[in-house]
Amino acid sequence: MEVERYERYWMWAATAMLVLFTGAIVATALTGAAHPPSHTETVDPETLTIRGEFASPGVVTGPDGRVTVSMRAEFYVFQPTVVRVPAGRPVRFRITSADVIHGFQVVGTNLNLTVAPGYVSEATVRFDTPGEYLVVCNEYCGLAHHLMQGKIIVEPAR
Ligand code: CUA
Secondary structure, three states: OOOOHHHHHHHHHHHHHHHHHHHHHHHHHHHOOOOOOOOOOEOOHHHOOOOOHHHOOEEEEOOOOOEEEEEEEEOOEEEOOEEEEEOOOEEEEEEEEOOOOEEEEEOOOOOEEEEOEOEOEEEEEEOOOOEEEEEEOOOOOOOOHHHOEEEEEEEOOO
């Protein structure tokens, strides 16, 4: 059976891509290179509410003016539920989960983190527009998932 020349080229190209992509999956699995996308920092979910940064979550302004928001996501709330941050300055969010995987999405912005127990998800953002921002959980986490909300109040810079 005669195979067209271009047909043959494309068959080889497809085979090469298949080998390449399968190789990438195998290499990732064997080298343990797969990790949570935002930040690789672990935390013990068993002691979250007892000691450490996440036992008393909230907004902390450092001596250098850096703003850090620590937050716990748990059935079916964000702790704290409402946070106030300044506009026009970098704000670092550090979030972890006390139970299952939750989401942390700030509606109308590109801040969107997966929050997994045992890991601290981190992102630094700057809100330029003061106002109220809705936070929603976008990972199905249980019966009251749809009620899991928070609020970020961005206050005008002083
Ligand atoms: Cu938490 Cu859905």
